[in-house]
Amino acid sequence: MFRYLRLLLPLLLIALPWVIYPLAQRADPVQERLLEGLPLLMALCALLLASGFKRGRIALASVALGCSALLLGAASDRGLDNPDAYVLFSGISLLLPLVYAWLLIPRDSAILSRRGLLQWGGLLLPFGLLLLAWQYPQQLALWLPRLPSAFLEVVAEHSMLTRAIFWLSLPILALYLVLTLTRRTIDEVAMFGSLLAQLLALHTMKEPLLGMLFLASAGLLCVCAVVMHIYAMAFVDTLTGVPARRALEHHLSNLGRHYSIAMLDIDHFKQFNDTYGHDVGDQVLRMVAAQLNKVTAGGSLFRYGGEEFTIVFRGQREEEVVSALDTVRQRVADYPMKVRAPQRPRNDRRGRKTREETGAATEQVKVSISIGVAWRLADEKPDSVIKRADKALYKAKGAGRNRVITEGINDPRRQRRVKDR
Numbered sequence: 001m002f003r004y005l006r007l008l009l010p011l012l013l014i015a016l017p018w019v020i021y022p023l024a025q026r027a028d029p030v031q032e033r034l035l036e037g038l039p040l041l042m043a044l045c046a047l048l049l050a051s052g053f054k055r056g057r058i059a060l061a062s063v064a065l066g067c068s069a070l071l072l073g074a075a076s077d078r079g080l081d082n083p084d085a086y087v088l089f090s091g092i093s094l095l096l097p098l099v100y101a102w103l104l105i106p107r108d109s110a111i112l113s114r115r116g117l118l119q120w121g122g123l124l125l126p127f128g129l130l131l132l133a134w135q136y137p138q139q140l141a142l143w144l145p146r147l148p149s150a151f152l153e154v155v156a157e158h159s160m161l162t163r164a165i166f167w168l169s170l171p172i173l174a175l176y177l178v179l180t181l182t183r184r185t186i187d188e189v190a191m192f193g194s195l196l197a198q199l200l201a202l203h204t205m206k207e208p209l210l211g212m213l214f215l216a217s218a219g220l221l222c223v224c225a226v227v228m229h230i231y232a233m234a235f236v237d238t239l240t241g242v243p244a245r246r247a248l249e250h251h252l253s254n255l256g257r258h259y260s261i262a263m264l265d266i267d268h269f270k271q272f273n274d275t276y277g278h279d280v281g282d283q284v285l286r287m288v289a290a291q292l293n294k295v296t297a298g299g300s301l302f303r304y305g306g307e308e309f310t311i312v313f314r315g316q317r318e319e320e321v322v323s324a325l326d327t328v329r330q331r332v333a334d335y336p337m338k339v340r341a342p343q344r345p346r347n348d349r350r351g352r353k354t355r356e357e358t359g360a361a362t363e364q365v366k367v368s369i370s371i372g373v374a375w376r377l378a379d380e381k382p383d384s385v386i387k388r389a390d391k392a393l394y395k396a397k398g399a400g401r402n403r404v405i406t407e408g409i410n411d412p413r414r415q416r417r418v419k420d421r
């Protein structure tokens with residue numbers, strides 16, 4: 001539940017325009033111009049960041065946002081009561097959900113690949129046509145009677161247009177929401193949120209400044225998505241999803257005086273790789289990380305590297321820490337880890353059939369971890385605590401593995417500090 005809330009938190013940015021709008025209304029003309037330029041600026045920033053970090057769909061969404069901001073800006077400058085401007089506004093309103101439906105299909109791909117060119121072409125073409133229609137209203141007037149009468153009726157009547165946008169957008173928004181909740185990636189959150197913000201912009205375009213603020217919030221969401229992606233690349237381990245070594249270094253620089261560090265290592269892990277292959281090794285790593293993540297006593301888990309993990313506990317609480325570590329050790333040891341034969345076919349259905357035919361069942365393997373934990377001594381640096389925890393870990397390995405060994409609990413230098421408290 002908390003994970004979902006944290007994932008959806010950036011959506012709060014969509015509420016920002018309602019907060020800023022009362023202030024924005026008091027802006028002088030120069031500030032107002034700057035605010036009107038904000039959506040384009042945000043779209044540009046999002047595009048540059050997304051292109052730099054290979055977030056293809058966010059880049060496409062930023063371009064769609066930039067195009068809508070440009071065209072909506074032009075339409076609202078002319079005044080939406082003006083027929084040309086109203087046709088442009090109607091065109092964007094109907095196009096936007098369709099563009100997002102188009103963005104549901106593509107996967108991230110390089111712009112100069114065949115798929116990339118198709119994605120960009122499919123996105124830019126309709127906006128280009130709208131721009132042409134806006135630039136050459138006489139030709140548009142010649143073309144309009146040739147368009148389907150149902151389309152013209154929708155455009156001509158505002159209430160029908162609103163209903164059409166609603167019914168077009170609803171399934172697409174719902175699909176993005178489902179993708180957000182199933183894929184649980186920040187890219188999906190940004191796609192869902194930016195579409196929602198742009199629909200709100202269209203809805204509030206009678207107050208152009210508020211509409212522009214909504215467009216800017218859509219851009220901000222895209223920027224936010226790429227920044228969060230960069231953060232994850234730097235601080236989160238992609239295989240296990242737990243904070244990586246760099247995050248540990250940051251965490252260690254912000255600890256108080258009283259803490260303990262546990263180093264954990266999977267026993268005989270090389271054997272798993274050698275016997276079942278690297279993929280099964282990776283599955284074991286993920287399972288161990290998931291179990292360690294349940295550690296209590298306020299421990300923070302990090303992947304130290306390879307098959308080693310680190311858990312940092314703030315404060316003293318020796319017994320609580322040892323008991324929490326022993327519980328996770330036992331959880332890993334009790335976990336019914338099933339692995340399939342190393343030469344199993346890649347295709348799951350064929351694999352199942354072969355197993356049924358040969359009677360080969362999935363094999364259950366035992367995984368265990370060894371743990372060394374050290375408490376900080378007076379004036380000791382985190383690096384040195386890690387080294388002592390590592391020593392304790394090797395003692396645990398030497399003593400037969402699958403156990404917790406402590407280091408420094410009764411050290412007089414530490415006792416002095418405890419008495420000092």
Ligand SMILES: Nc1nc2c(ncn2[C@@H]2O[C@H](COP(=O)(O)OP(=O)(O)OP(=O)(O)O)[C@@H](O)[C@H]2O)c(=O)[nH]1
Pocket residue numbers: 239265266267268269270271273277278279280281282285305306307397
């Ligand atoms: N599958 C997989 N293997 C990894 C990864 N990182 C490191 N390893 C493997 O982890 C193994 C570590 O083996 P060793 O350091 O010899 O230790 P061990 O076999 O666990 O033996 P003990 O620690 O003494 O119990 C090596 O075979 C590495 O290739 C990873 O991300 N995925």
